[in-house]
Amino acid sequence: MAVTTELLDCPAPAKLNLFLHVTGRRPDGYHLLQTAFRLLDWGDRLGFRLRADGRIRRVTEVPGVPPEDDLVVRAAHALRDWAGERRGVDILIDKHLPMGGGLGGGSSDAATTLLALNRLWGLHASRDALEALALPLGADVPFFVFGRSAFAEGVGERLTPLELPPRWYVVVAPGVSVPTAAIFGAKELTRNTKPIKIADFAMSATRNDLERVARARYPQIAAAIDWLGAIAPARMTGSGACLFSEFESERQARDVAGQCPAPWRAWAVRGLDRHPLFDWAG
Numbered sequence: 641m642a643v644t645t646e647l648l649d650c651p652a653p654a655k656l657n658l659f660l661h662v663t664g665r666r667p668d669g670y671h672l673l674q675t676a677f678r679l680l681d682w683g684d685r686l687g688f689r690l691r692a693d694g695r696i697r698r699v700t701e702v703p704g705v706p707p708e709d710d711l712v713v714r715a716a717h718a719l720r721d722w723a724g725e726r727r728g729v730d731i732l733i734d735k736h737l738p739m740g741g742g743l744g745g746g747s748s749d750a751a752t753t754l755l756a757l758n759r760l761w762g763l764h765a766s767r768d769a770l771e772a773l774a775l776p777l778g779a780d781v782p783f784f785v786f787g788r789s790a791f792a793e794g795v796g797e798r799l800t801p802l803e804l805p806p807r808w809y810v811v812v813a814p815g816v817s818v819p820t821a822a823i824f825g826a827k828e829l830t831r832n833t834k835p836i837k838i839a840d841f842a843m844s845a846t847r848n849d850l851e852r853v854a855r856a857r858y859p860q861i862a863a864a865i866d867w868l869g870a871i872a873p874a875r876m877t878g879s880g881a882c883l884f885s886e887f888e889s890e891r892q893a894r895d896v897a898g899q900c901p902a903p904w905r906a907w908a909v910r911g912l913d914r915h916p917l918f919d920w921a922g
């Protein structure tokens with residue numbers, strides 16, 4: 641029987657890939673990357689309620705994602721098995737981030753689950769231990785546990801903190817959902833960008849290698865990048881479908897977001913330096 645306790649309400653912020661270079665491919669097919677991750681002050685919200693009976697349940701519907709496939713459920717099982725925890729949890733998801741958007745929504749939901757359950761179950765797992773549990777859930781999940789703007793290498797798990805200036809972003813969703821595996825698997829993807837040094841990172845000197853593939857396959861992405869790019873330099877995040885431009889002021893960002901033509905959607909959002917749950921790893 642479920643125990644009635646308070647709901648632990650937690651944010652799961654989105655990320656942008658400020659650039660993404662594909663530098664190689666591992667024998668198992670995963671790609672070697674260099675990317676700069678930036679957290680955003682915008683995301684999903686998750687609720688966690690302790691259960692004494694040991695069951696892990698997602699209690700809200702997420703269209704297209706059966707509970708057993710949901711990264712929050714998989715994260716909760718991974719942490720419970722690792723810790724030998726006997727209690728369970730009810731998990732509520734309030735989804736705001738477009739799925740298949742390159743904003744890392746599912747990955748961030750999974751990381752927030754690891755951080756929240758570490759606290760709810762009183763496990764005191766270290767950040768390193770949580771990052772190790774995160775990687776098998778998805779290449780982006782360790783970054784959200786790391787919880788700071790980061791330069792990432794490997795498949796995204798080798799993370800170095802990155803100091804970034806305060807910035808606002810316009811994020812545009814062109815109304816399509818992109819399957820990450822199909823973009824990485826494309827024959828035409830170039831996989832030999834020369835590695836850069838972290839100190840050489842600049843928006844103007846980098847690009848997103850996945851963008852050319854996504855543009856060619858999804859005309860809506862190409863059209864949206866061209867629309868935003870006519871106003872300010874615009875780039876795709878991750879494997880798409882969303883794209884973004886960077887601005888120094890909130891006013892500029894809100895002004896541009898307000899011009900976005902339907903049916904595309906646009907948001908003006910602030911870049912974060914730290915994950916709101918940064919202190920929750922032991």
Ligand SMILES: C[C@@](CO)(OP(=O)(O)O)[C@H](O)COP(=O)(O)OP(=O)(O)OC[C@H]1O[C@@H](n2ccc(N)nc2=O)[C@H](O)[C@@H]1O
Nearest residue numbers: 669670671742743744778779780795820821824878879880
């Ligand atoms: C492209 C990026 C950039 O941050 O983000 P998204 O666009 O998904 O948000 C990530 O590398 C995605 O990370 P994530 O979404 O966690 O991907 P995963 O579930 O691990 O992998 C999905 C599939 O993408 C391919 N994949 C993913 C990561 C990688 N470095 N090489 C790959 O080839 C693999 O085919 C894998 O089966």
Ligand SMILES: Nc1ncnc2c1ncn2[C@@H]1O[C@H](COP(=O)(O)OP(=O)(O)O)[C@@H](O)[C@H]1O
Nearest residue numbers: 709710711739740741742743744745746747749
């Ligand atoms: N909690 C979740 N939220 C969103 N997607 C999820 C979740 N759990 C599993 N998924 C799966 O992960 C896929 C990628 O979702 P998402 O992380 O939002 O996009 P992206 O990897 O492009 O940033 C979804 O299409 C869905 O099948």
